[in-house]
Amino acid sequence: MTGGPLMDQVMLDEPGLRERLERERSRMTHQVFLLAESGMLPSEEERRTQARAATARAWMIHIAASLEPVWDAAPRDLGTSVETWFASNGERLEVLELGLARRIADGPVSDLATRARRVDLGSASRWLFEAVGAICDPDGDGGPAFARRTGGWLDAHDDEIGRLAADARVDAPDDERTAESAELLAHVQVTVAALEASLPGLSADPAPAA
Numbered sequence: 001m002t003g004g005p006l007m008d009q010v011m012l013d014e015p016g017l018r019e020r021l022e023r024e025r026s027r028m029t030h031q032v033f034l035l036a037e038s039g040m041l042p043s044e045e046e047r048r049t050q051a052r053a054a055t056a057r058a059w060m061i062h063i064a065a066s067l068e069p070v071w072d073a074a075p076r077d078l079g080t081s082v083e084t085w086f087a088s089n090g091e092r093l094e095v096l097e098l099g100l101a102r103r104i105a106d107g108p109v110s111d112l113a114t115r116a117r118r119v120d121l122g123s124a125s126r127w128l129f130e131a132v133g134a135i136c137d138p139d140g141d142g143g144p145a146f147a148r149r150t151g152g153w154l155d156a157h158d159d160e161i162g163r164l165a166a167d168a169r170v171d172a173p174d175d176e177r178t179a180e181s182a183e184l185l186a187h188v189q190v191t192v193a194a195l196e197a198s199l200p201g202l203s204a205d206p207a208p209a210a
Contacts, residue, residue: 005202006063006067006070006195006196007189007193007196009066010063010066013066016066017059017062020058020062020079021058024057025051028050028053028054052184053120055184056184059124059184059188060082060124060191061083064083064128065078070202071201073136073199074136078132078136081131082132085131093123096126100119100123104118107158109162113176114183117179117180117183118161121187122187125191125194126151126154129146129147129154146198149198150198153198154191157193164185165182
């Protein structure tokens with residue numbers, strides 16, 4: 001999977017990514033602190049899941065912000081708009097997680113840790129598609145239609161996510177940190193490719209109609 005203009009911009013803006021990662025991780029740390037104060041300290045697995053969600057959210061906001069310099073139709077401050085949309089539409093992420101969990105449970109992935117990563121990261125990608133669709137309505141047929149179309153593109157490239165993740169962890173196949181990083185970067189690459197295929201003006205290889 002080769003990079004296009006959006007992937008180039010995503011990787012170019014390292015300061016923007018660092019700032020977004022720091023902000024989301026700070027928010028997560030504050031939430032854990034509040035839980036601890038109330039006597040509800042999360043387990044190690046719950047903290048790992050929260051960290052994954054915070055990292056994924058930061059990357060999705062970063063991808064949205066990276067659209068503005070390379071997509072003529074992007075509204076000003078798209079990254080901020082997506083961040084605001086996320087804050088108001090948390091229930092949509094929960095719905096996406098449930099649907100994707102069922103789909104992955106019926107698929108070929110048997111490792112439970114990999115399933116959990118695919119659900120958390122894949123639902124974050126689809127959450128971004130819903131946000132971009134709602135804010136931008138790229139094709140004029142409604143945000144949900146864009147989200148379904150781009151999500152379908154992602155579904156059709158499940159094997160690519162698995163291949164990219166496997167390639168990234170080949171030197172340390174049993175290391176959990178390497179696995180987390182490999183799955184994250186695989187989802188980032190395929191999420192960006194889905195947007196490049198679906199947004200008018202970013203690619204001549206369009207996604208199929210919804």
